[in-house]
Amino acid sequence: MIGCLFIHGFTGSPWEVEPLMEYIQENTNWTIACPVLPGHEEGGSLKGVSYTEWLDAASKALDELQRHCDTIYLIGFSMGGMIASTLAVNQPIDKLVLLSPAVFYYSPKQLSVELRALMQEMLQGKLKENALYIRYHAKIKHTPISAAMQFRKLVRNYRPHLPDISMPVFIAHGLQDGIVHYKSTQYLYDTVASKDKTALWLDGCNHLICHCENNEWLFKQVHEFLCK
Incomplete structure (x- = not known):
């Protein structure tokens, strides 16, 4: 039996990868x-939460999946990509998918472009319908500095282990990502030891790559990679 573990991003939730999960379930x-x-539970708080707790939670979910499945695929989004990469180094994983992986964090230039677009939508009365607005608003309002530091610790401590990744890897990034610079995907592609690796950059996609207009095409590529 095949098991597929998804890991969401920093300050996020399973909603970030939900469209891809639904596609995999349907096919x-x-x-x-x-x-x-x-700390990411609805109404929860990231205050006082350590990055090791995020790793432990993902590891426990992986252990549970391994009890029932003999083939394991990991799909990590943003910070979840770093967590998935860490698990892949230390656990017997068959394939790894990294979406908007947070090897390098924050692109000020593109973020300013996206925020200007949000302002335009605000003037049109559509701001509260925008997923990016909801995400940025939640970050600004609820994310303590200590949690951001824990995220950076995670990246700093485990980025040196990326060359140890040897299983097949699929990486995808939006060229308009204003949260994680798309150079992260090139860095990963160049760094992992895997001989079977694919990297895609999608024009017209921001950080929430599973919710972009090209997501159906992306999902097909992910599905074909996992099934081949």
Whole structure:
């Protein structure tokens, strides 16, 4: 049996990868799991939460999936990509998918472009319908500095282990990503030891790559990679 573990991003939730999860569920009979990382629960707080708690939660979900499945695929989004990469180094994983992986964090230039677009939507009365607005608003309002530091610790401590990744890897990034610079995907592609690796850059996509207009095409590429 095949198990597919999804890991969401920093300050995020399974909603970030939900469209891809639904696509996989509709086109396979695989077992799907996506834990909510500590502090990311609805109404929860990231204050005082350590990055090791995020790793432990993902590791426990992986252990549970391994009890029922003999083939394991990991799909990590943003910070979840770093967590998935860390698990892949230390666990027997068959394939790894990294979406908007947060090897390098924050692109000020593109973020300013996106925020200007949000301002235009605000003038049109559509701001509250925008997923990016909802995400940025939540970050600004609820994310303590200590949590951001924990995220950076995670990246800093585990980026040196990326060359140890040897299983097949699929990486995708939006060229208009204003949160994680798309150079992260090139860095990963150049750094991992895997001989079977694919990297895609999608024009017209921002950080929330599973919710972009090209997501159906992206999902097909992910599905073909996992099934080949």
